[in-house]
Amino acid sequence: SQELEQSPQSLIVQEGKNLTINCTSSKTLYGLYWYKQKYGEGLIFLMMLQKGGEEKSHEKITAKLDEKKQQSSLHITASQPSHAGIYLCGAFSGGSYIPTFGRGTSLIVHP
């Protein structure tokens, strides 16, 4: 079964700093989702990447998919306290209807 490993597990940054979260898959990635979760709440969809080399941006968040490395990265520019939460990556291994999620990266942004 596919496994997704996220790094780092947790991150504490000063407001205004840039940061990157990585998600590495044990199997070929055919598509990957990024979600944000506030503690104890539901997941908020950020973006979906479907093709190798694809890069998407939403406000100050950019995500890229590197098929060869079986990895995706999420980059936040000029972080703000509103970016705080848990970032989760999720994927379906090829043709499967069973998704896998990473354990999440906890982000704290100090004002």
Place this chain on the structure above:
Amino acid sequence: ETGVTQSPTHLIKTRGQQVTLRCSSQSGHNTVSWYQQALGQGPQFIFQYYREEENGRGNFPPRFSGLQFPNYSSELNVNALELDDSALYLCASSSGLAGGRLNNEQFFGPGTRLTVL
């Protein structure tokens, strides 16, 4: 447009009891998936329902069962509750199957926090 809603928000049960959790899918969505999220973990897929039929199941025992109704709302039933069933249960809906070739985007509800004592 109404988003995904779940009820109840919190629930406390004792070991051995049965529980039913409910989910109303987003307007226009015919697919519902259920997830279990333990503290500090990512969501674990339980099963997915598409047009009232189960389509895909994760590694959960048969005491976890589900149902999808003609209006595409769904229930998750858990029998013989165990302490390890304590978790946040998430429901997600999509306009078509999530996964496979289509990879339809899933929208999540706020979750139901289940505590088993």
